[in-house]
Amino acid sequence: MDWLQFVSAIVSAVAWPAAVVTVVCLLKDPILGLIPKIRSFKYGELHVDLTEALQSLQDELPAAPSEPETPPESQPPSLSVPLQIASVSPRAGMIAAWLEVESALNVVIKREGLDVSTDELPRAKMDRLRDAGLLNPPTYRAVLRTYKLRNEAVHMLDREIPYDDAVAMADVCSRLVESISTYKKAQSDHIAG
Missing domain, CATH: 1.20.120 (Four Helix Bundle (Hemerythrin (Met), subunit A))
Incomplete structure (x- = not known):
């Protein structure tokens, strides 16, 4: 195995984890924004x-006990x-x-x-x-x-x-x-x- 094959093997082994980490970093804010809405x-x-x-x-x-009705103009709803x-x-x-x-x-x-x-x-x-x-x-x-x-x-x-x-x-x-x-x-x- 020469050094080019070695570098190629390292790059192929690291590519998927690096892609996942990149996607997580890019989507971190939208995902965190959804958590409070759960x-x-x-x-x-x-x-x-x-x-x-x-x-x-x-x-x-x-x-709840019903309140007596009052005319709307005499008492604003509170x-x-x-x-x-x-x-x-x-x-x-x-x-x-x-x-x-x-x-x-x-x-x-x-x-x-x-x-x-x-x-x-x-x-x-x-x-x-x-x-x-x-x-x-x-x-x-x-x-x-x-x-x-x-x-x-x-x-x-x-x-x-x-x-x-x-x-x-x-x-x-x-x-x-x-x-x-x-x-x-x-x-x-x-x-x-």
Whole structure:
């Protein structure tokens, strides 16, 4: 084997890997641009689908109470704070919606005089309210799932959150706030009746 055959063998061995590396380098930016638009991700046992989880929660929770109709000229339609925030940043809107749920948990804790610090993690608050009979099992499970979605929104920074998901989260959270706030009252009304 002379030096020309040697060089030819090296070039043919390196050509395909070099071509693959070149294509990857050229397409890196478009591929990275597509990653945040992924709404679901599956790798082995891990499966994350934010939109599906929010839709499931919306279907499980009771419908939000209807508001009395007012003439359109007397009161302009107003968006909730989480929706106002979501119009600028859907991720921040989801977090703001969760904060309303956490605030409702704190209100019930304070109202019932439970020995739980409002600085404790939300999971501890939920467990105490459930143990005290102040969260019914379906609401407890929904709050846990919503808390998980909130954590995904906070920690999955490489993924873009669509506005529709923030709207769904705000809807779920407003229903949870209603359920958390009225559960004891509804339960005691039922017992008295």
